[in-house]
Amino acid sequence: MTVTFRVFKKGSSDGRITIYLGRREFVDHVTGSDPIDGVVHIDKEFINDKKVTVQLICTFRYGREEDETMGLCFKKELTLAEMVLFPEGGESQPPPSRLQERLLNKMGKNTFPFTLNFPMHSPTSVILTMAPGEVGEPCGVEYYIRAKIASTTDKNRESMVNMAIRKIQYAPTKPGRQPCTVVRKDFALTPGELELEATLDRQLYYHGDDIKVSICVKNNSQKIVKKIVVNVVQCIDVAMFTGGHHTSRIFRVETSEGCPIGPGSSLQKQFILYPSARFCGKSGVAIDGNQKGDDATLASSTLLADENNRDIFGLVISYSVKVKLMLGAIGGELAAELPFVLMHPKPNMRKMMKADTLSFNNSQDNEEPLVDLGNSMQDGLRMEPLRRRNV
Structure with a gap:
């Protein structure tokens, strides 16, 4: 041969x-x-x-x-x-x-x-x-x-x-800790608080993988959760300029299933997200350089040895999943953010x-x-x- x-x-x-x-x-x-x-x-x-x-x-x-x-x-x-x-x-x-x-x-x-x-x-x-x-x-x-x-x-x-x-x-050979966060919100004129717990199935994803988000809502307040919104967000930091920051929504899920969540109620739900440059259809989204058509993939997360180093220039890419509980015009919203890494395997x-x-x-x-x-x-x-x- x-x-x-x-x-x-x-x-x-x-x-x-x-x-x-x-x-x-x-x-x-x-x-x-x-x-x-x-x-x-x-x-x-x-x-x-x-x-x-x-x-x-x-x-x-x-x-x-x-x-x-x-x-x-x-x-x-x-x-x-x-x-x-x-x-x-x-x-x-x-x-x-x-x-x-x-x-x-x-x-x-x-x-x-x-x-x-x-x-x-x-x-x-x-x-x-x-x-x-x-x-x-x-x-x-x-x-x-x-x-x-x-x-x-x-x-x-x-x-x-x-x-x-x-x-x-x-992608690194050893993934990081599983992303998980708990956020709470209390209200000035009513007793109790609203609690949101969000968890990803892992911290490192490869291009083309599905992202599974599990949420647990506990409503101990007098407010009503009317809608749940889950977004995959791409963050672009321009390291050569002060304040150079841009975000793009890659994937969005909006649902009222299981809602409204009234006082004293709770909800457990899982969402499956499919972030991809092919289905994004927006301008201003970072993709891997010199790739076109069906071969184009979202830009990989940027790994830095020292994030505080001022010699860094160019574009720094990061990703996160944002979960929002919509409470209406008066109640506002409760949001949780889970950062993750999206890269190609070695x-x-x-x-x-x-x-x-x-x-x-x-x-x-x-x-x-x-x-x-x-x-x-x-x-x-x-x-x-x-x-x-x-x-």
Whole structure:
């Protein structure tokens, strides 16, 4: 069986410079992130008077592109890491990985390996959904690997290519405590109090899981509970601005079943919630970056090593379930909030490589691979060309 590895490839519009990466998703482990390793190839170019650089770019758009007028820009572009590939500056470089070695052997001359690292506290890739008919770039945080070749004598001669990547987080191996809360409300002119106990079945959920909420209402007051409302709320904190906060209702259940709950009565009830980006249908909801259509999922909860650190920037995502007891216009409401974590499970890399290898071997009888860099039956590489996008 031939073991194959995907290699993502993207070239500039003039074909002078090309980026090769073994993957486009890099994991943030809270205490550190996976390094970005790849190669840059210069196609048929005499580069003695050229300068070749590769950069890790983070773009943060915090306003709509159509609202940018009179030179006002709602987009910040940050260069988080940079490496000069040619001419060599004498900087110490880590040894090339196995993928880089094979690419260097295959491409030959004018091929340069690079390794870039995410800085601490850099945000994960998140974008906000756009309203129907809205054009332009979506708000959120996106990452690119940018490779440039420029002439040292003529600054107007420059070729550049951007390849989009994602920085992601996976769910922790140990979930936290089961969320549970008890809230009470008393009234000024009447004796007794209203008690609400709400509990989730667990603290950690994966995308696509159902959320079970159990409530227990004890009405020892003279008020009447007329309706129960349960919401799944997504909270977005913009860490680069003071007071930047946005909430979106992902899922809502409103019921009068079991109501009214009169004085001296009680009620126990369970709700099943289905939070999903597919059924949300609203703008301004945070989803995982660079995902569209049916593959789009809600943005994962952001894990932080230190929530009080002021060096954090970007978007911080959190989720909670809010339960409200509606008492009418005069009585007001009683609300309880239960925070939870929504993330993707950590994948099994061995199973992913085996599945990709089997699918590639089965497709060899029907179609020819785009590019095959494997000279050995034990180690093959195939290219996935990417379409260009102007950024």
